[in-house]
Amino acid sequence: MDTVLVGAIVLSLMFAFTNGMKDGANVLATAVSSRSLTFRQALWLVAAAEFCGPFIFGIPVALTVARGIIRVEMLPRDIGSLLLVLSGVAGAVLWNGSCWLLRLPTSSSFAMVGGLIGPVLFRYGLAGIPWIVFLLKVVGALLLSPFLGFIFGGIVHKLLVRILENAPRKTARFLKRLQIGSLIILGMNHGTNDSQKTMGLIALLLFLSGHTQRMDVPLWVMVASVASLSFGVTMGGTKIIRTVGYNIFRVRPYHSFSAQLAASIVLLACNLGGAPVSTTQIVSSSVIGVGSAHRRTAVRWQVIRSIVLAWIFTIPLAGMLSTVLYLIVRQIIQIT
Numbered sequence: 001m002d003t004v005l006v007g008a009i010v011l012s013l014m015f016a017f018t019n020g021m022k023d024g025a026n027v028l029a030t031a032v033s034s035r036s037l038t039f040r041q042a043l044w045l046v047a048a049a050e051f052c053g054p055f056i057f058g059i060p061v062a063l064t065v066a067r068g069i070i071r072v073e074m075l076p077r078d079i080g081s082l083l084l085v086l087s088g089v090a091g092a093v094l095w096n097g098s099c100w101l102l103r104l105p106t107s108s109s110f111a112m113v114g115g116l117i118g119p120v121l122f123r124y125g126l127a128g129i130p131w132i133v134f135l136l137k138v139v140g141a142l143l144l145s146p147f148l149g150f151i152f153g154g155i156v157h158k159l160l161v162r163i164l165e166n167a168p169r170k171t172a173r174f175l176k177r178l179q180i181g182s183l184i185i186l187g188m189n190h191g192t193n194d195s196q197k198t199m200g201l202i203a204l205l206l207f208l209s210g211h212t213q214r215m216d217v218p219l220w221v222m223v224a225s226v227a228s229l230s231f232g233v234t235m236g237g238t239k240i241i242r243t244v245g246y247n248i249f250r251v252r253p254y255h256s257f258s259a260q261l262a263a264s265i266v267l268l269a270c271n272l273g274g275a276p277v278s279t280t281q282i283v284s285s286s287v288i289g290v291g292s293a294h295r296r297t298a299v300r301w302q303v304i305r306s307i308v309l310a311w312i313f314t315i316p317l318a319g320m321l322s323t324v325l326y327l328i329v330r331q332i333i334q335i336t
Contacts, residue, residue: 004079004333005209008086009202013228015089016198018096019108020050020232026283027190027233030256031183036176042183043234049187050195051230057192059217060274065200066215068133069113070120072204081208083329084123088115089201091322095314107278109142110314112197118319119326141275145266146285152262153289160258175253182260189267190279191226197276198225255290262286 027050028042037045066072075081092115096108120128199217202225206212251259263279263286270277 002209004082004086005205005211008082008089008205011086011089011093012198012201012205013224015093015096015108015112015201016195016225016228017232017235018093018100019194019197020229021235022096022100022232023108023190023194023279024050024229024233026280027186028183029283030251030259030287031179034179034251034253034256036179036253036256037183045180045183046187046190047230047233049184050191050233051226053188053191054195054199054222054226056188057268057271059192059196059199059222061193061196061271061276062199062203062217063215064133064137064274065112065197065276066204066207068130068137069116071124071128071130072207072215074124074128075208077208077210079333080330082205083333084119084326085116085201085205085208087119087326087329088112088117088322090325091115091118091318094321094325095318107142107280107314108194109197109276109278109281111318112201112276113138113142114315114318115322117315118321118323121319122323122326137275141270141273141277142281145270145275145277146281148266149263149282149285150289150292152265153259153286154293156262156265157255157258157290157293160254164254175257179253179257179260182257182264186260186264186267186283189264189271191229192271193267193277194279195222195226195229198228200276251287255287255294258290259283259286262289 024043024046028037028039028046031037031042032039070084075084089112092108092111095111095115099111117129199221202221203212203215203217206218206221207215212218263283266282266286267277267279
């Protein structure tokens with residue numbers, strides 16, 4: 001059992017790494033594409049902010065991940081349950097890596113949710129999911145947060161335009177400096193929310209293996225999870241930066257600041273409420289909201305259609321992928 005546990009923990013940390021590699025690019029995309037910061041400046045600023053986030057804002061999201069996606073009390077504390085979680089994480093990692101290569105800013109959160117529920121639904125049916133908590137706190141937050149990102153993006157942009165209506169030209173340089181602060185806040189909130197998904201997965205694995213008697217997040221799990229996420233950010237993808245920062249619409253410094261501020265507001269609310277949400281969705285929808293408020297025709301809606309389709313298909317496809325992996329691993333280890 002210990003070998004399976006170690007393998008599952010390593011895969012969970014790999015999930016955090018691919019999450020940072022993919023979603024970290026979304027966090028810094030507008031700052032780089034608007035030329036407010038260089039790629040290297042934004043990269044290291046975000047990586048440092050990501051690492052600090054959970055130590056400042058706490059870890060309520062981790063417990064939602066550990067308890068709110070699958071019905072833990074139904075699972076026996078044995079190697080079979082570990083394989084369910086291991087397969088789910090493996091499916092999410094493969095999905096993240098594939099989407100990163102294809103330049104698709106899909107949701108790591110959706111991949112994790114789909115990866116976990118796929119094998120559990122196969123093994124235990126509908127009874128394996130705590131539907132009330134799952135629909136309200138997980139799916140509800142995942143679906144509502146991009147709409148909030150879109151709305152707040154438009155509102156913040158219009159307020160900023162009103163404030164800067166008669167501002168001197170040098171204000172643009174001031175906005176670029178302000179983005180250092182807004183990028184730090186956004187990075188801290190992303191690090192808080194997304195590192196806790198890995199913390200919750202590892203807490204679940206430790207509980208199911210019998211190494212802990214209750215669902216706790218030890219300090220080493222916190223440090224390892226956020227370090228893996230931050231390291232992934234340093235390997236960030238310029239491909240996704242092009243999709244979010246250039247292909248949706250041409251982002252200027254005041255667009256970038258508006259999108260970062262709007263995304264930070266939504267993410268902070270979700271972190272305080274313990275809701276695991278998608279930074280990719282929130283950042284992308286904030287950019288879309290800003291672009292629509294700026295000029296509707298400036299937004300390349302065909303790009304958005306491909307992003308939305310990727311969001312929609314992530315949960316079922318990641319679930320199917322992890323279920324196939326579960327069947328393969330179960331056959332190899334020969335458990336019933």
